[in-house]
Amino acid sequence: MSEVHPDGDLEARVARLERVVAELVDRSPRRESPARDSAGEGTPVDTPTLEEPPGSPRGPDPRNGLGTGLDATGPRWDTDKLLGRAGILFVVLAFAFLLKLSFDRGWITPALRLVAGTGAGVGLLIAGLRLEAARRRLAQALLAGSIALFYLVTYAGSQFYGYFPPALALAFMSTVTLLAFVLAERQDSPALAVMALVGGLATPWLLLVEPGDGVAIYLTLVLLGGGGVYVHRGWPALLMTLVVGGWLSVASHTFLLPGYGIATLGLVGTFWLVTAAFPLLRPVLKASWSDESPVLLLRSAAAWGSGTAVLMLVHLLSLGRLGAGFLFLGLAVIFACLWLLVRRSPSSGSTSAEGSALALAAGVGMVSWGMTTPLLLAVEVVALLAFRERIGARALESIGHAIGAVAAAVFLSQSLAGGGGGYLGFHQGAVPHLGFLAMVVLAGSWAGRRASVYRSAAYVGLLVWLFADLAPRPEGPALVSIAWAVQGVGALVTSRVRRSHAAQAAGLGTLGLVAAKLLLVDLSQLDPVWRILLFLGFGATLLGLGYWLNAEGPEEGQPDSGSP
Numbered sequence: 001m002s003e004v005h006p007d008g009d010l011e012a013r014v015a016r017l018e019r020v021v022a023e024l025v026d027r028s029p030r031r032e033s034p035a036r037d038s039a040g041e042g043t044p045v046d047t048p049t050l051e052e053p054p055g056s057p058r059g060p061d062p063r064n065g066l067g068t069g070l071d072a073t074g075p076r077w078d079t080d081k082l083l084g085r086a087g088i089l090f091v092v093l094a095f096a097f098l099l100k101l102s103f104d105r106g107w108i109t110p111a112l113r114l115v116a117g118t119g120a121g122v123g124l125l126i127a128g129l130r131l132e133a134a135r136r137r138l139a140q141a142l143l144a145g146s147i148a149l150f151y152l153v154t155y156a157g158s159q160f161y162g163y164f165p166p167a168l169a170l171a172f173m174s175t176v177t178l179l180a181f182v183l184a185e186r187q188d189s190p191a192l193a194v195m196a197l198v199g200g201l202a203t204p205w206l207l208l209v210e211p212g213d214g215v216a217i218y219l220t221l222v223l224l225g226g227g228g229v230y231v232h233r234g235w236p237a238l239l240m241t242l243v244v245g246g247w248l249s250v251a252s253h254t255f256l257l258p259g260y261g262i263a264t265l266g267l268v269g270t271f272w273l274v275t276a277a278f279p280l281l282r283p284v285l286k287a288s289w290s291d292e293s294p295v296l297l298l299r300s301a302a303a304w305g306s307g308t309a310v311l312m313l314v315h316l317l318s319l320g321r322l323g324a325g326f327l328f329l330g331l332a333v334i335f336a337c338l339w340l341l342v343r344r345s346p347s348s349g350s351t352s353a354e355g356s357a358l359a360l361a362a363g364v365g366m367v368s369w370g371m372t373t374p375l376l377l378a379v380e381v382v383a384l385l386a387f388r389e390r391i392g393a394r395a396l397e398s399i400g401h402a403i404g405a406v407a408a409a410v411f412l413s414q415s416l417a418g419g420g421g422g423y424l425g426f427h428q429g430a431v432p433h434l435g436f437l438a439m440v441v442l443a444g445s446w447a448g449r450r451a452s453v454y455r456s457a458a459y460v461g462l463l464v465w466l467f468a469d470l471a472p473r474p475e476g477p478a479l480v481s482i483a484w485a486v487q488g489v490g491a492l493v494t495s496r497v498r499r500s501h502a503a504q505a506a507g508l509g510t511l512g513l514v515a516a517k518l519l520l521v522d523l524s525q526l527d528p529v530w531r532i533l534l535f536l537g538f539g540a541t542l543l544g545l546g547y548w549l550n551a552e553g554p555e556e557g558q559p560d561s562g563s564p
Helices: 006-027 079-105 110-130 136-160 166-187 190-206 213-233 236-256 262-286 295-317 321-342 346-368 373-391 395-417 430-444 448-470 476-498 501-525 528-550
Strands: none
Touching: 110 136, 136 166, 136 190, 166 190, 166 213, 190 213, 190 236, 213 236, 213 262, 236 262, 236 295, 262 295, 262 321, 262 346, 295 321, 295 346, 321 346, 346 373, 346 395, 373 395, 373 430, 395 430, 395 448, 430 448, 448 476, 448 501, 476 501, 476 528, 501 528
């Protein structure tokens, strides 16, 4: 027997394994690397793909919603929604044209026309309810068409044919409005809710119902229904309809009435609730801080609803300026209470704080309306600037600046108007006006980057007040020059003590103003004795200031060398 070498046996086994691997590779599908086409992009070759059965339709391209054969990069059109709305519009128009044609040619009796319209509306309603699961948008369009037909049939039966008395027609349209609200909630459709609100608010005017307590109660219920749906759903279009449509209905009803009653006052209050209070309270009622309305929408609704409600109450109650002022003060308190409830909500909290600030400013201006008005407004500005960070409404800073500008305008108007003699030889508004200037300086402490604006305004305001208060006196020009010179010297002293370039510029500017006044005005108007005294005193003052400001003294932290 011959001996087998171990190395030869191992080589044979390796060769057999290589042949087996080669056979397995030959049997598997071959996949080659992508080839480069002429454009330079990789194109896979010999890659197995799943073939579609012959004749099978290709599904719609989800990128465009219009099926195959269209460019997927084109605009995205909500086709079923557009087609559904357009179709319902033409159906309603066709029924309206059919009614007109039947009027002209006498084809069918009025009763049959109303029955046909009602039947078409019921058919659309049933079709919309049956399709709500499979074709939601088409269902919403069908339901909107049914609501429109119901309104149209009721209006025609009441106003054209006289089959329905106004009270019965009002009941029919109220039922349609309620049905539309229910369908809007069921279908999650803001369009149906807007249609319900518009139809409900327009019903009394379409049916020519005389304004009165009954109409006021009806409009109150419609507004409450629309406001409740908005609180639940938060549709911006519905809130804007409440603001615009509610204002048109409530204002028309209010100003057409020769008098008023509890129902009309309740209607005005309800309008304010649904346009201002309900939107602000929505985060609390919904228990979700993330489910908020846009802050711009909240501000617009709250401002328009509150202002309109106050004006209508002033008209109904025949209130004057003082009564309107107390209404605004009450509104400020209400907005402050709303802020306590919704302060955790960024949108509602900031809007409530802003509404309270604006209502307070309006109320203070109307109630005080006198020499104390600028002072009280300045106190509010100080409070707004001091607490804006704590309240969490950054817009309060802008509101504070705006109120401050109004207060400054009132201050200048009152100062230049002057007044009768008062205490200590000054006019009657001396103490409130000086208090206003002090509040302006204090407001500058919290004004941040605008601190210099407030301090400059207070400085100029003091110049104006001194001129307006001292100029009418017998020796007014001389007194004004003396007072301005004292103010300028005080500013320069302050600049030296506090090392303030702004105070230095203000002092030099004031002294320059005094010098110009002495040369251009006082030189020709004053008595010779006053002229001599003023020029001598002013010149000596300037010399003394120049010596004091330019005297060489020891630097801070260095001993005096004793040199002259």
